[in-house]
Amino acid sequence: MIIILFGPPAAGKGTQAKIIEEEHGLVQLSTGDMLRAAVAAGTEMGLRAKSIMDSGALVDDATVIGIISDRIDEADCANGFILDGFPRTVAQAEALDAMLEEKGRKLDHVIEVRVADEVLYSRVETRVAATPESERRADDNVETMKKRLEVYHAQTAPVLPYYDGKGMLKTVDGMQTIEEVTTEIRALLSA
Numbered sequence: 797m798i799i800i801l802f803g804p805p806a807a808g809k810g811t812q813a814k815i816i817e818e819e820h821g822l823v824q825l826s827t828g829d830m831l832r833a834a835v836a837a838g839t840e841m842g843l844r845a846k847s848i849m850d851s852g853a854l855v856d857d858a859t860v861i862g863i864i865s866d867r868i869d870e871a872d873c874a875n876g877f878i879l880d881g882f883p884r885t886v887a888q889a890e891a892l893d894a895m896l897e898e899k900g901r902k903l904d905h906v907i908e909v910r911v912a913d914e915v916l917y918s919r920v921e922t923r924v925a926a927t928p929e930s931e932r933r934a935d936d937n938v939e940t941m942k943k944r945l946e947v948y949h950a951q952t953a954p955v956l957p958y959y960d961g962k963g964m965l966k967t968v969d970g971m972q973t974i975e976e977v978t979t980e981i982r983a984l985l986s987a
């Protein structure tokens with residue numbers, strides 16, 4: 797099973813992906829986590845990506861498409877995977893379609909976790925207050941959140957009509973409790 801969990805930053809995609817991962821024997825693929833690992837390892841890609849990520853902008857399409865294309869060929873993805881934070885542009889969505897077709901695989905579910913902007917801001921404020929500065933992500937602050945949300949609405953939200961046009965888009969209310977959101981996602985996956 798191949799699933800896209802779609803939504804703005806701090807919508808809870810990562811939390812939900814980890815729960816579904818265990819229940820369905822899938823692998824969570826977070827391009828954000830992979831890019832942060834490249835930054836931490838000091839690779840050439842990481843060095844290029846760091847300042848872009850810190851500013852809240854998007855890393856270029858070719859880089860993230862390459863990361864995902866290589867990653868889904870690995871043995872642990874054979875049973876399926878959950879994409880968390882990819883695709884983030886229409887070009888990435890088109891590239892994903894092309895690569896899945898080429899690899900003889902098929903997308904099963906696209907689930908949008910919908911959360912209002914005000915709620916996202918208050919989540920970040922709560923997290924900043926609760927996390928010591930040394931443990932915070934460089935892009936986890938209200939200022940960068942503003943930029944990340946602008947980027948989401950301008951570049952990522954247009955991916956929604958792309959999948960809706962294919963009749964694939966399902967939406968869950970991400971402003972419920974974690975358990976309620978999981979229950980809705982489970983129902984969509986078993987439908």
Ligand code: AMP
Nearest residue numbers: 827828848849853854855860881882884
């Ligand atoms: P995330 O952990 O998904 O919030 O991603 C953190 C940052 O990594 C984003 O703000 C982008 O700078 C970069 N990033 C992650 N996934 C992508 C993607 N699919 N396309 C472009 N940039 C990405």
